[in-house]
Amino acid sequence: MNHTSASPDIDRIDVEAVNKKENRSLYKKRVKIHPKRVQGTFRALKWWIMIITLGIYYVTPWIRWDRGPSAPDQAVLIDIPGQRFYFFFIEIWPQEFYYIAGLLIMAGVGLFFVTSLVGRGWCGYACPQTVWTDLFIYVERWIEGDRGARIRLDKSGFSIGKLGRRILKIAIWLVISVATGGAWVFYYADAPTLAVSLVTFEAPSIAYSTIAVLTFTTFSLGGFMREQVCTYMCPWPRIQGAMMDEESLAVTYRDDRGEPRKAYKKGDPWENRADCVDCNQCVAACPMGIDIRDGQQLECITCALCIDACDTVMNRIGRPAGLIAYASVAGEQRRRDGEPSGLRLFRLRTIAYLGLWAGIGVVMLIALVARSDLDINVLRDRNPLFVTLSDGSIRNGYTFKILNKARDARTLILTVEGLAGSRLKVVGSEDGGETAAPFFSVEPDRLHSFRLFISAPGEYLRREATDVRFILTDLESGSRAHYDSIFRGPKR
Amino acid sequence: MDDQHHIDEVTGIETTGHEWDGIRELDNPLPNWWRWIFYASIVWAFGYWIAYPAWPLINSHTKGLLGYSSRIDVDQEMAQAKDRQKVHLAKLAQASLEDIRTDPELLEFALAGGRSAFNVNCSQCHGSGAQGFMGYPNLNDDEWLWGGTIKDIHFTISHGIRNTADDDARTSTMPAFLKDETLDKRQISDVAEYVLSLSGSPHDAAAAQRGKPLFAEHCVACHGAEGIGNAEFGAPALNNGIWLYGGDKNVITNTIANSRAGVMPAWGRILEPVTIKKLAVYIHSLGGGK
Numbered sequence: 084m085n086h087t088s089a090s091p092d093i094d095r096i097d098v099e100a101v102n103k104k105e106n107r108s109l110y111k112k113r114v115k116i117h118p119k120r121v122q123g124t125f126r127a128l129k130w131w132i133m134i135i136t137l138g139i140y141y142v143t144p145w146i147r148w149d150r151g152p153s154a155p156d157q158a159v160l161i162d163i164p165g166q167r168f169y170f171f172f173i174e175i176w177p178q179e180f181y182y183i184a185g186l187l188i189m190a191g192v193g194l195f196f197v198t199s200l201v202g203r204g205w206c207g208y209a210c211p212q213t214v215w216t217d218l219f220i221y222v223e224r225w226i227e228g229d230r231g232a233r234i235r236l237d238k239s240g241f242s243i244g245k246l247g248r249r250i251l252k253i254a255i256w257l258v259i260s261v262a263t264g265g266a267w268v269f270y271y272a273d274a275p276t277l278a279v280s281l282v283t284f285e286a287p288s289i290a291y292s293t294i295a296v297l298t299f300t301t302f303s304l305g306g307f308m309r310e311q312v313c314t315y316m317c318p319w320p321r322i323q324g325a326m327m328d329e330e331s332l333a334v335t336y337r338d339d340r341g342e343p344r345k346a347y348k349k350g351d352p353w354e355n356r357a358d359c360v361d362c363n364q365c366v367a368a369c370p371m372g373i374d375i376r377d378g379q380q381l382e383c384i385t386c387a388l389c390i391d392a393c394d395t396v397m398n399r400i401g402r403p404a405g406l407i408a409y410a411s412v413a414g415e416q417r418r419r420d421g422e423p424s425g426l427r428l429f430r431l432r433t434i435a436y437l438g439l440w441a442g443i444g445v446v447m448l449i450a451l452v453a454r455s456d457l458d459i460n461v462l463r464d465r466n467p468l469f470v471t472l473s474d475g476s477i478r479n480g481y482t483f484k485i486l487n488k489a490r491d492a493r494t495l496i497l498t499v500e501g502l503a504g505s506r507l508k509v510v511g512s513e514d515g516g517e518t519a520a521p522f523f524s525v526e527p528d529r530l531h532s533f534r535l536f537i538s539a540p541g542e543y544l545r546r547e548a549t550d551v552r553f554i555l556t557d558l559e560s561g562s563r564a565h566y567d568s569i570f571r572g573p574k575r
Numbered sequence: 576m577d578d579q580h581h582i583d584e585v586t587g588i589e590t591t592g593h594e595w596d597g598i599r600e601l602d603n604p605l606p607n608w609w610r611w612i613f614y615a616s617i618v619w620a621f622g623y624w625i626a627y628p629a630w631p632l633i634n635s636h637t638k639g640l641l642g643y644s645s646r647i648d649v650d651q652e653m654a655q656a657k658d659r660q661k662v663h664l665a666k667l668a669q670a671s672l673e674d675i676r677t678d679p680e681l682l683e684f685a686l687a688g689g690r691s692a693f694n695v696n697c698s699q700c701h702g703s704g705a706q707g708f709m710g711y712p713n714l715n716d717d718e719w720l721w722g723g724t725i726k727d728i729h730f731t732i733s734h735g736i737r738n739t740a741d742d743d744a745r746t747s748t749m750p751a752f753l754k755d756e757t758l759d760k761r762q763i764s765d766v767a768e769y770v771l772s773l774s775g776s777p778h779d780a781a782a783a784q785r786g787k788p789l790f791a792e793h794c795v796a797c798h799g800a801e802g803i804g805n806a807e808f809g810a811p812a813l814n815n816g817i818w819l820y821g822g823d824k825n826v827i828t829n830t831i832a833n834s835r836a837g838v839m840p841a842w843g844r845i846l847e848p849v850t851i852k853k854l855a856v857y858i859h860s861l862g863g864g865k
Contacts, residue, residue, distance in 0.1 A: 466704030470715040470862065473815040480715070480862060510860050536862045 093347045095282065095394060096363040102382055115237070116372035118220060119230040119364070123391025132208045133217060135485045141262065144269035148172070151490055153527065161271050167528075173451065176488060185447040189440055196436035198326040201409070202333040206319065208385030212312050215263070215305040216370065219256055228251040230367060256306050257298070264297030306545035310371045314382050321381075326436075329413040330427040334385045336365075336376045339419060344376075347400065358406050364396055365407060366387035375407055385409075398475060457495075458486035459555045459564045461535075468571045471541075477572045478538040485533070485555060487525040493557050496522045501551040502539050502570055510534040537570060544572040604703065660684075668849045672725045675856050682856070689796055689857025692850050696842065709820055710837060717863035718817045720837075721745050722806040724865050729855035733843035741841035747808040749797070753832035758789065760832075766772040766790055773814045774804040776822060 101114045107475060137487070148158035148171055155162065160169040168183070175182055197204050207213060227248050236245060268290045269277060280286040281294075291485050304312055313320065325562040327333070341359030359376070366374045368389050371382045374388050387409065394404040414424035464480035472478055498520050499505060509521045510533065525531050549570045556563050581590045583601055590599040609816040624630065638644075655666075663684045667675065675681045693819060694703070700711045707713035712720060721731050734743040752758040756764070769786030771778035794802075797810040804812030811819055820826050820835060858864070 101668065464704070467702075467706035467713075467715060470706070470713065471816050472716055472863070473718045473812065473817055475816055478715075478862060508862070 090139045093360045093362045093400060095346060095361055096367045098363050098367045100366050100369075100377065101372035102380065103374070103377075113311065114372065116370065117230045117233045118370045118372075118388070118547070119367040119392070120224060121364075121368045121388050121391040121395065123388075123394055125387035126391050129208055129386065129388075129505065130215065133214050136209060136211075136214055137218070141266045144266060144274040150174075154490065155273055157168045157273055159270060160273070163271060174488070176486070178486075179454075182447060182451065185443060189443050189447070191420055192436060192440040195326045195441055196433065198323050199328070199331055199433050199436055200431075201385075202327055202331045203323055203383070203385040206313065206323075206384035210319075212304060212317070212385075213370075213384065213386065215259075215301060216309050218259065219305040220370070222255050222259070226255070253306075256302055260298040260301035260305075261294060263301045264294035267297050268293050310382070312445075313371065313384055320384075326432075327430055328430070330411045330430055332385075332411050332426075333379055333384060333414060334375060334387055334390060334407060334410040335410040336378070337405070337410070337415070338376065341406050353402070353493070358397070358402055360396065360400070362396055364392040368392035371563045455562060455564060456488040457493075457557060457562050457564045458488065459553060459556065459566045460484045460486070461566045463552050463568050463571075468575070471573070472538060475541045476538045477541050477544060477570075478536050479570050481535045481537070481568070483533055483535050483553065483566075485523065485525050485531045487527060487529055487531070490527045492524060492526050493559065494522055494524050495559060496520050496556050497535075498556070499537060499551055500554065502537065502543075502549060504543050505537050505539045505570075508536045508538070510536075539570065539572075541572070545572075545575070547572060547574055623665075627777055628737075664849055667852060672729060672855060675852065676725065676859070680858075685853045686858040686860060688850070689853035689855075689860075692846070692854050696846065697854070705858070710835075712819060712837075713817070714858050715863055716817055716860045717865070718804070718812055718815065719806060719863070719865070720804075720809045720811055720819075723859075725855055725859045727806070728858050728864065729814050729851065731839070732858070733841065733851050735843075736839040737836055738838055738856065739842050740844055744841055745809060747797070747810070749810075749830075749834040749836065750793075751832065751834035752793065753861075754834075757793065757830075758775060762786075762789055763828055763831045764824075766794070766831055767824055770802065770813050770827055771822075771824065774816060775814075775820070777813075817861035 101116065101430055106197070126521070135252065141161050146158035147156050150169070155165075155169065157169065158171050160167075162169065166177050194205055197251060215231045223233065227236055236248070265281070277286060277290065281290060287373075308316075341357050343357055344359035344361040345356055347360035347362075365376065366372075366389075368391070369375070370386060370388065371384060373380060373382045375383060390407045390409070393407045397404050397406055410418075410424065411427075414426070418424040430575070460479050461483040464482070468479075470478045470480070483497075485495060497507070497509070499507060507521060509517065509518075509523075523531065523533070539549075549572070551568055553568065554563060555565070555568045581592065581599065582588070583590055583599065586601060588603060593600065608767045618746035624637070625639065626641045627643055628636055629639060630637045663681070666681060666704045667685060667688075670678070670681060670763050675685050693701075693705070697705075701707055701714055702711070706713040717723065719727065721727060721736070730743075731745060734741045734745065736745045737747075738744045750757060752763060753760065765782045765786035766789050767786070768779045769784075769790050772780070772783040790802075797805055797808045798813055799810070802813030804810055804814075811817075816822070818826075819837075820830055842854070846854075
């Protein structure tokens with residue numbers, strides 16, 4: 084095919100991968116990376132994911148949810164002094180922290196699932212380090228220019244213009260960092276109230292120090308540490324190898340199509356040559372500073388910017404896209420053998436991960452739906468185990484706690500099953516003194532603690548320990564909570 | 576073997592000069608950032624010695640220019656805690672014992688304070704769970720030597736039992752029937768059998784029959800007819816399963832023969848009045864209060 088009129092010269096960018104084998108020494112000084120701007124599908128995908136994730140992060144604390152006059156009206160709130168976690172219509176007490184644990188486990192298993200499908204998709208698109216670094220690089224490019232301009236600026240001597248640009252860039256970075264820290268603390272307190280108190284310097288010092296820490300981390304990790312975090316600090320790259328198999332997708336350079344690489348000039352024929360024109364655009368675009376043509380490597384976060392860069396060049400010279408593409412090891416082998424490479428999405432590994440994730444999700448959902456708003460905990464006295472009274476009966480003492488998780492006050496009745504002839508006495512009940520079924524008024528959203536004595540005639544106790552069940556009933560709604568304990572007596 | 580100036584081939588870095596079985600060690604310099612942090616921490620240490628308590632002397636220690644002491648911190652925290660409790664303590668001091676029992680907020684406060692005062696002052700004799708030991712009453716049950724109303728309990732705690740420190744201390748004397756030669760061994764044994772029969776324990780019926788008139792003559796005056804006890808004299812009830820010194824024949828015989836005289840400090844002379852109130856409310860709430 085004749086491309087002489089349409090295809091331009093492809094200039095070779097002067098850039099070298101930071102992890103080239105020839106340059107490896109025992110101690111490697113960091114080389115600053117200036118990723119070049121690219122346009123393409125994956126770049127667009129990254130922007131969308133950035134907008135969505137950052138949008139969720141910054142906006143969520145401001146969403147309101149009405150829970151009545153006695154409760155906070157923030158939709159997502161981690162109320163540490165009040166010991167509650169609010170998520171829209173869900174309200175969790177600290178004892179129910181296992182929901183959070185379940186969510187974290189699901190996040191982990193979900194991540195394993197995604198990795199088994201698309202490799203390091205988390206790293207390249209959704210990881211906070213990637214997202215904020217991407218944002219910071221965008222700001223840097225906006226203020227200081229694209230790759231070439233930034234390298235020249237770095238090399239140039241001191242000038243007012245350079246100082247001005249640097250200061251402006253750092254100022255914007257600082258604003259983003261403070262906003263990031265601020266958004267974090269807004270999850271832990273009522274956002275409008277805290278925002279006002281922050282600017283009037285009346286907020287608690289922990290708010291300021293948390294914002295300071297997060298400002299420092301965002302600024303240094305996103306502004307300066309960048310790829311060093313992924314290569315040296317993060318454990319995830321080293322774990323992901325266990326979740327990927329030969330069918331997982333990874334950013335792959337098709338060296339059977341691209342090698343041997345050779346520069347391309349306008350008018351050159353395409354016969355008897357490979358597709359890679361050695362333009363180094365893939366290396367220049369890489370935020371990790373590596374050369375994907377060296378093959379799969381630890382540093383590659385599969386952000387696919389090199390794919391966009393290469394596809395752009397291929398389009399310009401009229402070659403098919405896909406010299407670098409998402410491909411799996413086994414798929415590539417199949418392609419080279421002449422079969423369709425195919426996407427094996429349904430494998431034992433992926434199905435197992437998905438099944439586990441869904442299973443945990445279903446269990447948690449059921450637990451959440453079945454969650455009762457009335458709970459009773461009974462702690463039996465251990466010191467002394469039992470008391471012999473003057474009429475010969477045996478008495479056990481208990482501390483029992485009523486957890487009223489509803490938002491209304493209620494009246495509750497306590498009954499005990501399993502001990503014939505027993506008498507109950509509660510210290511602090513409404514009706515005082517001994518009664519068969521003492522009743523209590525409890526306030527909304529509170530834990531009440533009472534002392535309870537159960538006496539049973541000595542002759543009735545056949546064993547040293549008798550199983551008893553405490554039942555708490557809400558007369559109005561009929562909801563019940565129970566707790567199993569034992570009643571101890573002397574040795575028989 | 577010392578081998579100075581050996582340059583390692585692979586890295587081009589000088590070695591430390593020693594060799595162990597052919598192994599050499601690269602003499603890399605310490606990272607600069609690490610070194611400077613180390614020097615900074617030395618400077619900081621000097622500053623710290625000057626500002627804070629640091630060095631031990633023969634009988635004391637260097638106090639530091641800032642005058643900080645963790646003991647002062649503790650004192651301040653204790654004072655703050657006392658300050659926080661001020662309002663409730665004042666209410667407690669004014670309220671009567673009955674008022675405290677019926678007001679849920681005051682009751683909660685008094686029980687908490689009473690529990691902690693009990694653990695510090697009373698648990699050594701009465702046990703950590705107030706269950707008592709031999710000779711020290713179980714405060715959980717409903718038998719009271721000196722009365723179980725909250726007023727009685729308050730009085731007992733305040734003035735104590737058989738102590739010389741307080742004129743109002745509760746007191747009584749049980750005769751030592753063998754030592755005083757009032758009864759002989761055989762008679763004491765019979766009375767002991769009778770006492771066992773009063774509480775429904777296994778006993779020798781014939782001996783109990785013999786002991787009954789002796790009991791009527793010598794014991795009823797304090798311990799009451801049928802052994803129901805008398806709080807005025809601190810005489811325990813003998814007709815139940817609760818025993819202060821033990822319920823088997825040997826112990827009862829010993830008690831009758833040599834008598835018993837429990838002692839309790841007069842806490843009113845040691846603790847603040849509001850603490851005594853808290854203790855009275857707490858003990859009364861243990862389940863046996865009348």
